[in-house]
Structure formats: C-alpha cells, structure tokens
Amino acid sequence: MAGSQGGVGIYVDAANIQMNGGFGMQYDVLREFACRTGAEPIRLNAYVTYDEQRAERDRGYHQRVNNFFQSIREFGYKVIIKKYRWYRDEEGNAYAKANADLDMAVDALLQSQSLTRVMMVTGDGDFVQVVRALQNQGCRVELLAFDNISSELRREADVFVSGYLVPGLLPPREQQGRPVWGEMGSRVRGICYYHSPDGYGFLRFMRRIADHLWVTDTRHPHSPYASAYFRDSDLPANLKPGDLPSHGIILEFDIHPSSVKEGALEASDIQRVR
Secondary structure, X not given: OHHHOOEEXXXXXXXXXXXXXXXXXXXXXXXXXXXXXXXXXXXXXXEEEEOHHHHHHOHHHHHHHHHHHHHHHHOOOEEEEEEOEEEEOOOOOEEEEOOOHHHHHHHHHHHHHHOOEEEEEOOOHHHHHHHHHHHHOOOEEEEEEOOOOOHHHHHHOOEEEEHHHOOOOOOOOOOOOOOOOOOOOXXXXXXXXXXXXXXXXXXXXXXXXXXXXXXXXXXXXXXXEEEEEEEHHHOOOOOOHHHOOEEEEEEEEEEEEOOOOOOOEEEEEEEEOO
C-alpha cells in the first residue's frame, strides 16, 4: 500500500493547538497517524512562536522552549519559528503578536504539488480558503484539532478527526502505570454513538491507529474501532442522558470486561472532556 498512497504533508499550527486543548500533543504519534495508510511523509512542518525578550530574562523559558523545538526536530519535523513582535496601543500598553498563519498557508500551497494528502493541525478558521485551494490542487485535506474549532473549517475539510480520539496523541489523565490505550484496563477517549431510553448506551473509541477510519461498525474486521457498554448511572454529573448520543461530546473512560456480555467491553469512571 505504501507506494500507492502518495505523499503526505503535515502542517502544525503549534500555538493554536497548545492554547486550545492540545498542550502535550505527541508529535511522533501525530506523524504515525498522518501516515497510517502507509504513505510517505514528504513535508512535516511545525510553526511555533518564540518570545526573545522573555528568553533574555527567563533562562528557564529559553531552555524549555528550545528543548521542545529540538524534540520536534528529532521526529523529522522542520521547525519554523515566528518571533514575537512587541507593539503599544493608544494608551501606551505593550502587547505582543506572533502569527504564523501566512507562513503556514503559503508553504502548504507551494508544497502541495508533491502531495496527495495534507493534514492541517489547527482549529483556526482563517485556513478555510487554504483548504479550498489545496483541494483545488487535487489534495485530500484532513483536519485535526482539539477545542475551539471553526465550524466552517470542519465543513471544508475532507475529514475531521478530534485529536482527543487518536490513541496516544494526547495521553489521558491518570494514564501513568496503566496499560497502553486500547488494552484491557486502559483509559481511552471516545463518543457515544447509541443511547437507549432504557438507561444504557454504547461508546465507540479508536482502538489503534490504522486505516479505514470510515469503517465505524465495530463488528467489521477492518474497523479500527471498538465499543464499550455503559449504564446511565455511570455518566458524570455534568452530562445528561438526554444529550446522548452525540459525536460532539468527547468522553474519557476506563475499559474492562463487560458484566453483561462475554467477550464485550464495559466503560467505567466516565468523564466529559469538553
């Protein structure tokens, strides 16, 4: 399959992702997910911000940020640094700006000729026209983000995937010491795709990083998903059963053997992510 899938480009709006739920995102997992079809990564660009003035007075900041940049480079990404520029408003108050949107948009468009698929990692609605232009160039555009995602941007993309749902991309809370995502006893994230008025339902989660994301029927042998049974009594206080099912509500939960059906899974300690 590798030769038939063409080239993939990954373009990460790092500041947008970090400020909107994705702080701690694992860039090696992102690369694995983007290339899940066996495709070759042609361009991996991460657009980051850097405050020189803060770095001069805060050596801890300087070291943390540069360690972060270096770790991304080790995963094969090109790090494009946008430095903060300081301005003053009409009242004399200082403020900073560092916007990498234009750099990211121009690079994606110029480099698209060698790509068949582009993954845009951002929730910024300013990229709507960029997505359209990439599609007009013949690229399939996938969108990945966490919170505060432009609804128009989601509609324009060929595929949208919540970063919360990708195994290992953003490690779940209380994951330390547990089995890895998808194994019995692990903590995963998913959505409720079925809810019964009788007080129970089913959650679907991505069991592993694999192709065929469109095969959502967990009974299909090629489906990368699994399902887990839950009772309404297991739902968190901030979630009403009447709000389910919903593809927009992300839930985090433990998986263990079902007490209802042999060989099935059951969810417990369910929490709402956003």
